[in-house]
Amino acid sequence: MKNESTAEAPATSGGIGFFEKWLSVWVALSIVLGIGLGNILPDLFQVLAGLEYASVNLVVAILIWGMVFPMMVNVDFASLRHIGDRPKGLFITIIVNWLIKPFTMVALGIVFFEVLFVDLIAPADAQQYIAGLILLGAAPCTAMVFVWSQLTRGDATYTLVQVSLNDIIMVFAFAPIVALLLGVTDIVVPWQTLILSVGLYVVIPLIAGAITRKLLVMRAKRGETGDAAVARFSGAIKPFSVMALLATIVLLFGFQGHVILDRPLLIALIAVPLLVQSYGIFAVAYGAAYLWRVPFNVAAPCALIGTSNFFELAVAVAISLFGLNSGAALTTVVGVLVEVPVMLSLVAFANRTRNRFPAS
Numbered sequence: 001m002k003n004e005s006t007a008e009a010p011a012t013s014g015g016i017g018f019f020e021k022w023l024s025v026w027v028a029l030s031i032v033l034g035i036g037l038g039n040i041l042p043d044l045f046q047v048l049a050g051l052e053y054a055s056v057n058l059v060v061a062i063l064i065w066g067m068v069f070p071m072m073v074n075v076d077f078a079s080l081r082h083i084g085d086r087p088k089g090l091f092i093t094i095i096v097n098w099l100i101k102p103f104t105m106v107a108l109g110i111v112f113f114e115v116l117f118v119d120l121i122a123p124a125d126a127q128q129y130i131a132g133l134i135l136l137g138a139a140p141c142t143a144m145v146f147v148w149s150q151l152t153r154g155d156a157t158y159t160l161v162q163v164s165l166n167d168i169i170m171v172f173a174f175a176p177i178v179a180l181l182l183g184v185t186d187i188v189v190p191w192q193t194l195i196l197s198v199g200l201y202v203v204i205p206l207i208a209g210a211i212t213r214k215l216l217v218m219r220a221k222r223g224e225t226g227d228a229a230v231a232r233f234s235g236a237i238k239p240f241s242v243m244a245l246l247a248t249i250v251l252l253f254g255f256q257g258h259v260i261l262d263r264p265l266l267i268a269l270i271a272v273p274l275l276v277q278s279y280g281i282f283a284v285a286y287g288a289a290y291l292w293r294v295p296f297n298v299a300a301p302c303a304l305i306g307t308s309n310f311f312e313l314a315v316a317v318a319i320s321l322f323g324l325n326s327g328a329a330l331t332t333v334v335g336v337l338v339e340v341p342v343m344l345s346l347v348a349f350a351n352r353t354r355n356r357f358p359a360s
Helices: 002-007 023-040 042-049 058-073 077-082 087-116 123-137 144-151 156-184 191-218 226-262 266-291 296-307 311-322 327-352
Strands: none
Touching: 023 042, 023 226, 023 327, 042 226, 058 191, 058 226, 058 311, 077 156, 087 123, 087 156, 087 266, 087 296, 123 156, 123 266, 123 311, 123 327, 144 156, 144 296, 144 327, 156 191, 156 296, 156 311, 191 226, 191 311, 226 311, 226 327, 266 296, 266 327, 296 327, 311 327
């Protein structure tokens, strides 16, 4: 247990990095840059939009792989042998992530975009925004939860186990859940594109990450543990992951810049259900952990993984299913803008309430 408990420490020992800490700022700047370039160089963005095959934009696909791959290297499926060590936390995580979160997200989307905002948003646009919310709600966090866990001094082994287990579930559950919920909202589900997206953005990066991790462990430097080698590699490529994310956002807003300029309140409207969902899901998971007397170092990462989203996957699938110009793609990008400040506020709240939970 000792080795696994410290295995993740090197990867997150520095806390939240410079890029992650100011991610909302970089996203905001990328949005401004994208809008500006989209209005100055519209022909360039049209050419980039045309570079696609089987509903997959090739430029965006490369950028998404650049975002996702570094996260997948950190997933250690060997940690699953400890799946029974923290059963309460894993039970809450699975119930919240897969039986509550996707359905509350679509419910909030319907309430806000078809009822409360019905006079502000056209029905066709509302369906697109709801679709984007569904994609975010069905994709629990994979990578950033390591950061949130470290900031709350969460159990490293438990965090690794819950991420690995969620990734396995995601391979099989993401497409059916998304298809079910899109059907509920009367959106035609292109099954072939959806399955292709899961293969491209979950299965292939997951396999590539596992192979890379195994090679890094096997070829660790003399006197260096395998986990330290993985942490060193992940740290080296992490900036490229963030750059790929920001480049994707520039592209998205380059295509959607005219929408933002014409309707400056749109971003705020999309952010409202995302904020309600984030704080609501955290309250459910964290409250359940409190009532069940789960130790804090498990309760915190248990609640934070459900609150955070695998927004890279959501962005990629939104683009594949609905296109770069779609409202669904725009919604997933707003999810990126909202997530970091929300998660930092929840980390601070969790740390302030640490003493209300059992220590171990």
